[in-house]
Each structure stands twice: as C-alpha cells, then as structure tokens.
Amino acid sequence: MKRVEIVAGVVVLLIVVGLPVFLLYPHFFHKTPHARPGEILLVARTFERGGWSPAKIRVKKGQKVRLRILAEDVSHSFQLMHLGIDTTPIFTGTTKVVEFVPERVGTFPFYCNTRCSTRHENLMGLLIVEE
C-alpha cells in the first residue's frame, strides 16, 4: 500500500467517524469559560432565562474584586453605577474582566446596559460589600 493511500484512508476515517461525533456531541468540543484563580465568574443570561448568576455577590471592603463576566445566551454588558463601572457590550459566548476595589460598605445594584430581551430592565443583581 502506498503512503498516499494510507494518508487518504486516515482522512476518510476522520471524516466518517469525526464528523458525526462533532455534530452529535458539540458540547464535547465546546468549553464553557470559567473563572481563573482569584476571579468570580458572573454569568449573564436574559431575565427570562434566570438573569445574573450569582444574583448576589458578597465581597470585602478594601479588597480587590476581579469579576469575569460571561454573556452566556445573548450579548449583555455590566453596569455598576455606584463604582463608576459600565462595560461596553460583552458579545455572546465571550467574557470580559472587570476589576475594582470597593471602598464603601453597602449593597449596590448592578445591571445589564445592553438591551438583551423584552424584560431587559428587570435584569438586576446586587453587590454586597461587607466590613
């Protein structure tokens, strides 16, 4: 058997076996973004699909917070007016990192600032800053 025939056989085998596996089990090849050490993963979904996850984030005053925000279903953004944070749109399936140091104790609402669904204005979470 010639080398070309062997290579062609391998290519055909990859297509015959690999293509159905790729089409039937896409989650096998799709990695959900995850938080890296020291980060908090904040997942944004439309209000109809559950909204922010987690909806409440507890942090300590004076300690750096690093949020990795994932727009899971459609494009979203992150707005935390009390800390002057307002990201540009985070496109579907991508993440954006936001860093800040909360200097005040309190409960601060955060929102999505990209119209993501008909109930977009209900999409709210809380940042709880503790002593």
Ligand SMILES: [Cu+2]
């Ligand atoms: Cu929105």
